[in-house]
Amino acid sequence: QVQLVESGGGLVQAGGSLRLSCAASGGTFSMYNMGWFRQTPDKERAFVAAIGWMGSSTRYAESVKGRFTISRDNAKNTVYLQMNRLKPEDAAVYYCATDRTLRMPPSQSGADYDYWGQGTQVTVSS
Secondary structure: OOEEEEEOOEEEEOOOOEEEEEEEEOOOHHHOEEEEEEEOOOOOOEEEEEEOOOOOOEEEOOOOOOOEEEEEEOOOOEEEEEEOOOOHHHOEEEEEEEEOOOOOOOOOOHHHOOEEOOOEEEEEEO
């Protein structure tokens, strides 16, 4: 059983930055691909970023490329999402998730992820 706890969300002005963290426990974090997804009440869950279990492979949604950076610290069992130049349309609940299949490159499909955190709210004011 894997537990994921996101943190770091909050209210930020457009153009500002936030860093989300996702702490994992109960599994072998270093062997999991990790993904970040986001969802608003009026939209389906959307892929944001993913990182392979070794940390060398990353993927991003087109809408966040050049602004967001995903990284991981396997010693701390934590994955991060650095979000810069935030826009109002980035506002959402952000979720981290695990993919334990070791697939490469890491998947952009939520269906390939099995454990999910509870989410952290990001609000961007214009």
